[in-house]
Amino acid sequence: MEALLTTAFLTALVTGAVTAGIPLLLAGLGEQMSEKAGVLNVGIEGMMLAGAFAGFFAAYMSESIALGFLAGALGGFGVALLMALLCVRLGLNQIVIGIGLTLGFEGITALLHYNLFGRSYPRLPAVETLRIPGLADIPVLGPAFFDRPLIVYVAVLLVFVVSFVYRRTNLGLYLQAAGDKPAALDVTGIDVVRIRTFAVLTAGTLAGLGGAFLSEVGAGLFVPFMTNGAGFIGIVLAMLARGRPFWVLAGAAIFGACLSLTTALQVAGVNVPTDVIQMIPFAAVMAVLIIFGRNAHLPAALGIPYVRGAR
Amino acid sequence: MDEAQAIHPLHDKASSRPTLEAWRSLALVTVGPILLAFLLCALALLIAGHDPIAYYLYVVERGVFSGQGLQQTLTRMAPLLLHAASLIIAFRAGIWNLGGDGQFLLGAVMAAALGPVLVTVAPDWITLIACMLLAMLVGALWSLVPALLRAYQGVNEIITTLMMTFLGTSFANVLVKLIFLDPATTVPQTRTLPVEDRLAWLPGTTISSGLFIGLAAVIIVHLVMTRTAFGLRLRIVGANPKAALHAGLSVSALTVIVFALSGGLAGLAGAVDIVGVFGNVRADWNPAYALAVVPLVFLARFNGWATIAFVFFYAVLDIGGESAARRIGVPQYFTLVLVATMFILLALAEWLDQQRRARQRS
Structure with missing residues (x-):
């Protein structure tokens, strides 16, 4: 066990946890906003994949990570646009369309990858980091938290921004009302459909960024189906966080640590089959749901399309 | 909007009899979007540099x-039909069991663990039945935690079943x-059930008689x-759990x-x-x-007969697509x-x- 507690191992573990946690954080924040406004977004996995592919493609072609993230956000936004049109505007079933979109974009991204990169499997160079002087020199925590790509800081900053929006702005109130009592919101003259559309599109954009992070920063390449359930974990985080962005951050950190442990233990030569370790995060969710299940709060009108005048 | 529609926009009333009007709208609402989907995907094939007509013909052939x-x-079709029955x-x-893949894999692994061992001491038919019963038990057990959480704690089953499916895949x-x-x-795999001890082929073919198990499951x-009171109870629970409670049904059980x-x-x-x-x-x-069967069951509007047709349709695309991936180089994706x-076009057409x-009406 002593060999496990070296500085190098701990640094790798914490750094890996941050790298694995950021996509979950972005997806979870997005899903949280969507759920708050009453749209259960099961298509988030597809949005992440679209973002992952678009981000990788743009970053590879333009050799610019920033453009990559822009494209990733747009990719997620594009899928969310479909979701908003079908589920918010037309009021089709959110779960059904969500599954359809996830399946569809699993296929489309895999197909595009096969056609464009199926023979070459290109990789992106390592992403440049933004070193925060002083803090970055702390052992273990420094390299893990304060010597990372810009997008990591942006993602964490977003938690504060979103939290502020929910607590202090009218928009936050509208979002909450759209999920809890859409008819009441409608009466005050705010368009429920518009608020929900905004929430779904924001969710898609954040999920797209999360996907782009997976392919650009996490892996450095695109692999078909690479999100591997990250979007679904995002949904769980959003449900357990009960509308609080900081809880999503905490959840993403815990899940990131579980995922990071998988790789770190293997690197350290601990002989446990990967499958056992891969079970940890999902077993953790189930344990949390069994213990705190009763407290999982969901907006009253979640999953129900809003049609003005229909009862 | 009534409750059934709130749950499912493609829902129809299970008892309505087909009329001429219904057939006409079936043609417009079902066949049209399917053709459109083929057309759109043909465009995608063209852009990717394949001949769509050759591809489709090859798949069907x-x-x-x-x-x-x-x-x-x-x-x-056999496993697909059983999944379809499970989802229907x-x-x-009104329960979203999206954990079918985990339940399937664990059932499969347990059957593969039991079968090759049991067959050395017991007759074939006992082995086969024992494998199937064990797999059913394992599948049911794997859904127990989501079931209890949903029934007694009100935890959303979409999340729990998905988590259990990821867990089950790794556990398998x-x-x-x-x-x-x-x-x-040398490759990691379970012991193998000899070909002659497996489910019989239909005479003169290599079609597994599992097909009939699948068909029977969907029809039953x-x-x-x-058609039964039990089914009606379940449908009431699905349409409106509160009304079901008022009607004296034990929704949790x-x-x-x-x-x-x-x-x-x-x-x-499995x-x-x-x-x-x-x-x-x-x-x-x-x-x-x-997860691939989920859209099919929805397209069929939970109707068993239509499900069989859609599953056949999908199995053709699946098998044809597998073979086209090898021959024409269009991946299975x-x-x-x-x-x-x-699926999305059909939902739109329905709307x-x-x-x-x-x-x-107005």
Whole structure:
């Protein structure tokens, strides 16, 4: 066990946890906003994949990570646009369309990858980091938290921004009302459909960024189906966080640590089959749901399309 | 908007009889979008530099009209149909069991663990039945935690079943690699059930008789859900749980029963695929049938007969697509895109049709 507690191992573990946690954080924040406004977004996995592919493609072609993230956000936004049109505007079933979109974009991204990169499997160079002087020199925590790509800081900053929006702005109130009592919101003259559309599109954009992070920063390449359930974990985080962005951050950190442990233990030569370790995060969710299940709060009108005048 | 529509926009009333009007709208609302999906995906093929007509013809030729292809298609239908039966029960009762893949894999692994050992001491038919019963039990057990959480704590089952499916996929691998490993092979896999001990082929063909288990399951489930008091109870729970409580139904108990039946059928799908077709489970094997069957069951509007037609249709695309991937070089993912496109277009067409009818009424 002593060999496990070296500085190098701990640094790798914490750094890996941050790298694995950021996509979950972005997806979870997005899903949280969507759920708050009453749209259960099961298509988030597809949005992440679209973002992952678009981000990788743009970053590879333009050799610019920033453009990559822009494209990733747009990719997620594009899928969310479909979701908003079908589920918010037309009021089709959110779960059904969500599954359809996830399946569809699993296929489309895999197909595009096969056609464009199926023979070459290109990789992106390592992403440049933004070193925060002083803090970055702390052992273990420094390299893990304060010597990372810009997008990591942006993602964490977003938690504060979103939290502020929910607590202090009218928009936050509208979002909450759209999920809890859409008819009441409608009466005050705010368009429920518009608020929900905004929430779904924001969710898609954040999920797209999360996907782009997976392919650009996490892996450095695109692999078909690479999100591997990250979007679904995002949904769980959003449900357990009960509308609080900081809880999503905490959840993403815990899940990131579980995922990071998988790789770190293997690197350290601990002989446990990967499958056992891969079970940890999902077993953790189930344990949390069994213990705190009763407290999982969901907006009253979640999953129900809003049609003005229909009862 | 009534409750059934709130749950499912493609929902119809289970008892309505087809009329001429219904057939006409069926043609417009079903055939039109499917053709449109083929057309759109043909464009995608063109852009990718393939000849779409050649591709489609090849898929149909391989999936239906070549003798061996048709036999593979019909064999592939068995697990898909059992998944469909599993989903019909759950969806009609308003429960989103999205954990079919985990239940399937664990059922498959347990069948593959038991079968090759038991067959050395017991007759074939006992082995086969024991494998199927064990797989059903395992599938049902794997859905127990989501069932209890949903029934007594109100935890959303979409999340719990998805988590259990990820958990189950890894767990199945752990079982194959660590516990039920066949010591005689170098690749990690379970012991193999000899071909002659598997489910019989239909005389003169290589079609596994698992097909009939699948067909029977879908038909029985359809009849139970639409023609019996038990089915009516489940549908009431699905349409409006509060009303069901008022009607004196034990919603919690019914929820657990639905999960057990649904999980059991998914587990059975695993057993039938193993004792009928594969004979063993290799490590990391996961055909992921369940999530692909979800859209089919919705397209069929939870109707058993229509489900059989859609499953056949999908099996043709699947088998034809597999073969086209090898021959023409269009990857299998294309089938996924085609089905998803169809699915979304069909949902749209349904919505347009509803709008049209609403205008006619007013």
